[in-house]
Amino acid sequence: MDPHNSAQDVPRCDLCETAIVHSYCDFCHVSLCKPCVVDHITDGYDKHKIVPFKERRSTLIYPKCETHPHKNCKFQCNNCNNIFVCSSCMASEKHGRHKFVEVTEVFKTKKDGIKKDTKELENHISPTYEEIARDLENQLANLDGGYEKLTKTMSEQGEQWHREIDIIINKMKTEISEIKVKHRDILQKHLHEIKKIQSLIKETLHALRKIEKSNEVSSTIQYSCKTRRFSKLPPKVQVSLPTFIPKQIDREKLYSLFGQITPLSTATEKKFLLLNQYNTSVKELLGEPELISTIQTGYRELRIVISINEGKIWTIGKINNIKCYNIRGSNVQTIKTDSEKIPNDIAIDSDGHLLFTSGATRTVNKVKNGKTEELIRFLEWKPVGLCITSNGNLLVTMNTEDETQSKVVRYSGSTEKQTIQFDSNGKPLYSRYDKIKYITENRNHDICVADCGANAVVVVNQDGKLRWKYISHPSITKHEPFAPYCITTDGQSHVLTTDFKNHRIHVLDQNGQFLRFIDNCDLMNPFGLCVDNNNNLLVCELYQGNVKKIKYLK
Structure with missing residues (x-):
C-alpha cells in the first residue's frame, strides 16, 4: 500500500464502529471511543477497568474461585500443588498454616520465561531449523546428480573392464594364430618328406617295368629287391589341436574385484x-x-x-x-x-x-x-x-x-x-x-x-x-x-x-x-x-x- 496515495487504517470503537478508539476496557476486552465509555459503564457493574488504549490488556484477569464464585483467586497455595485460592480460602481451616505466593509474582516469572523462550525460538532455534531444512533441501536437490556420478563411475569401470577383456581375448587369439602356424609347419614338413618318398617309389616302379619288359640277361640278374626299402613306413604324424579351458566365473569374487561400495552413514x-x-x-x-x-x-x-x-x-x-x-x-x-x-x-x-x-x-x-x-x-x-x-x-x-x-x-x-x-x-x-x-x-x-x-x-x-x-x-x-x-x-x-x-x-x-x-x-x-x-x-x-x-x- 502506498502511504502517500491511500488512507491508513486506524482502530475503531467496538460499540459505534465509526469513531476512533480512545480507551479500552481491560475487563470486557472492548475498544471504546470517548462517548461510548459512558454508555459502556452505565450498567453499574463495578468490575469495568477503563484504561488508555495504549495500555490495553495491562490488567490481569484472575481465575474465579471454585468455592467462592464471586471472588478472584490472587494467590497460589504451595502446600496444595499450587492450586489457585482467593482471600476467603486462605483464611479457611483447609489452608491453615499453608504457604501462599502471589499470582502476580508467578505471572511475572512465567511472562519473563515466555519472553526468553520466544526470543530463543525466534533468534536461535527457528533460524537453526531453517538452515537445517535448507541444507537438507540442497542435499536432496543434489542427490540425483551425486548418484548419477556414482553410477557413471561404475559404468566407466565396466567399460574399462570390457576393454581389458577385449585385450585379453585378442592376445589369446594371437597366441592361437601363432600355434596354428607352428601346427601347419609341422604337417607341411612331414608331407614334404612323404612326397619325396612317393617320387622315389614312382621312379622305382618305372625302372622295374622297364626291366620286366627287357630281355637283357645282365640287367635282370643284377636286380635287387626294392620293396624292403619302402616297406618300412615313416611314423604317422598326429598333431593335436590346442584347447581353451574357460575358468568358472565366481560372481562373488568378481563383485569384490570390480570395486567396493561404502555403506551409507550419517x-x-x-x-x-x-x-x-x-x-x-x-x-x-x-x-x-x-x-x-x-x-x-x-x-x-x-x-x-x-x-x-x-x-x-x-x-x-x-x-x-x-x-x-x-x-x-x-x-x-x-x-x-x-x-x-x-x-x-x-x-x-x-x-x-x-x-x-x-x-x-x-x-x-x-x-x-x-x-x-x-x-x-x-x-x-x-x-x-x-x-x-x-x-x-x-x-x-x-x-x-x-x-x-x-x-x-x-x-x-x-x-x-x-x-x-x-x-x-x-x-x-x-x-x-x-x-x-x-x-x-x-x-x-x-x-x-x-x-x-x-x-x-x-x-x-x-x-x-x-x-x-x-x-x-x-x-x-x-x-x-x-x-x-x-x-x-x-x-x-x-x-x-x-x-x-x-x-x-x-x-x-x-x-x-x-x-x-x-x-x-x-x-x-x-x-x-x-x-x-x-x-x-x-x-x-x-x-x-x-x-x-x-x-x-x-
Missing part, C-alpha cells in the same frame, strides 16, 4: 545432518585387513601403546610400570613410576622424552635420563589423555573431581595457551562424566577426542570450534553401545577409534564420514591403538595383554 557437524561422502584418500584401504604379528606383553590390563623409531613401542597397563618392546616382542626397557602414579596416558615429546599423566596425583610428568620429573600439577582437575602436536605443544584432556566439567587444554612447555570446553552456544563440548577421554591431533590440525562418556568422537579445529561429532555407524551384527575408548590418526588423515564392547575399529575420514570397520584379526576388547611409521595399526587387547600389528592400507 555424522553430525555443528548439529547438521550430513549424508555420506565417498573416500577420496590417495592411499586406499586394504580390501581385508591382515594380521602381521602379535606381541604378548604380560599385562593383565593393557591400555595404551605408542610407536617410536627403530620399531620399538611403549606400553602401559593398570600398574605403575611403563614397558618398551622391540619388533620381536622382547621387553628391552622398563620404567617404574611411584606406586601412586599409575599412568593414564603416555606420549613422546619433540626431544624424544617420555611423558605420562597421572590422575591420582593430578600431574603431567616427564622421564628424562631415567628420572621422573613433574612438568605440570593441577589443583582441581585430573588429567587423563595427552598428545604432542605437530608444533610441539601438549594437549591434555581433564575432568573435575566432582564430575561436573571436562575440557582440553593446550600447553607450551608448562604454560597454558588455550582452553577448549564449550561450543559457540556455550554448551559443553565433552561429557562431564569421569570417564577416559583420549586425544590426538590429525594432520589437518584438528583436535580429536574419544569421549567414551558421550559414546561419541568429538572433533574441533585448532581454534577450538566444533567441526563434527561421530556417534557410531549402524550395524546389523553388533548391538552393544558404541564405546570409543581410544583414538589415533594416520598419514592419510583417517581417524581410527576403538569400539571396545563390539571388538572392532571404526575408520573415518577427516570429515567424520564412516569408511569401514576393522573387525577381523580375532580382535578382543580393543583399547589403545596407534599407527607406526609404516602405516601399520597397533592395537591393545585389554584383557589378553596383546599388541596386534595389522596392515589395513594398500
Whole structure:
C-alpha cells in the first residue's frame, strides 16, 4: 500500500464502529471511543477497568474461585500443588498454616520465561531449523546428480573392464594364430618328406617295368629287391589341436574385484545432518585387513601403546610400570613410576622424552635420563589423555573431581595457551562424566577426542570450534553401545577409534564420514591403538595383554 496515495487504517470503537478508539476496557476486552465509555459503564457493574488504549490488556484477569464464585483467586497455595485460592480460602481451616505466593509474582516469572523462550525460538532455534531444512533441501536437490556420478563411475569401470577383456581375448587369439602356424609347419614338413618318398617309389616302379619288359640277361640278374626299402613306413604324424579351458566365473569374487561400495552413514557437524561422502584418500584401504604379528606383553590390563623409531613401542597397563618392546616382542626397557602414579596416558615429546599423566596425583610428568620429573600439577582437575602436536605443544584432556566439567587444554612447555570446553552456544563440548577421554591431533590440525562418556568422537579445529561429532555407524551384527575408548590418526588423515564392547575399529575420514570397520584379526576388547611409521595399526587387547600389528592400507 502506498502511504502517500491511500488512507491508513486506524482502530475503531467496538460499540459505534465509526469513531476512533480512545480507551479500552481491560475487563470486557472492548475498544471504546470517548462517548461510548459512558454508555459502556452505565450498567453499574463495578468490575469495568477503563484504561488508555495504549495500555490495553495491562490488567490481569484472575481465575474465579471454585468455592467462592464471586471472588478472584490472587494467590497460589504451595502446600496444595499450587492450586489457585482467593482471600476467603486462605483464611479457611483447609489452608491453615499453608504457604501462599502471589499470582502476580508467578505471572511475572512465567511472562519473563515466555519472553526468553520466544526470543530463543525466534533468534536461535527457528533460524537453526531453517538452515537445517535448507541444507537438507540442497542435499536432496543434489542427490540425483551425486548418484548419477556414482553410477557413471561404475559404468566407466565396466567399460574399462570390457576393454581389458577385449585385450585379453585378442592376445589369446594371437597366441592361437601363432600355434596354428607352428601346427601347419609341422604337417607341411612331414608331407614334404612323404612326397619325396612317393617320387622315389614312382621312379622305382618305372625302372622295374622297364626291366620286366627287357630281355637283357645282365640287367635282370643284377636286380635287387626294392620293396624292403619302402616297406618300412615313416611314423604317422598326429598333431593335436590346442584347447581353451574357460575358468568358472565366481560372481562373488568378481563383485569384490570390480570395486567396493561404502555403506551409507550419517555424522553430525555443528548439529547438521550430513549424508555420506565417498573416500577420496590417495592411499586406499586394504580390501581385508591382515594380521602381521602379535606381541604378548604380560599385562593383565593393557591400555595404551605408542610407536617410536627403530620399531620399538611403549606400553602401559593398570600398574605403575611403563614397558618398551622391540619388533620381536622382547621387553628391552622398563620404567617404574611411584606406586601412586599409575599412568593414564603416555606420549613422546619433540626431544624424544617420555611423558605420562597421572590422575591420582593430578600431574603431567616427564622421564628424562631415567628420572621422573613433574612438568605440570593441577589443583582441581585430573588429567587423563595427552598428545604432542605437530608444533610441539601438549594437549591434555581433564575432568573435575566432582564430575561436573571436562575440557582440553593446550600447553607450551608448562604454560597454558588455550582452553577448549564449550561450543559457540556455550554448551559443553565433552561429557562431564569421569570417564577416559583420549586425544590426538590429525594432520589437518584438528583436535580429536574419544569421549567414551558421550559414546561419541568429538572433533574441533585448532581454534577450538566444533567441526563434527561421530556417534557410531549402524550395524546389523553388533548391538552393544558404541564405546570409543581410544583414538589415533594416520598419514592419510583417517581417524581410527576403538569400539571396545563390539571388538572392532571404526575408520573415518577427516570429515567424520564412516569408511569401514576393522573387525577381523580375532580382535578382543580393543583399547589403545596407534599407527607406526609404516602405516601399520597397533592395537591393545585389554584383557589378553596383546599388541596386534595389522596392515589395513594398500
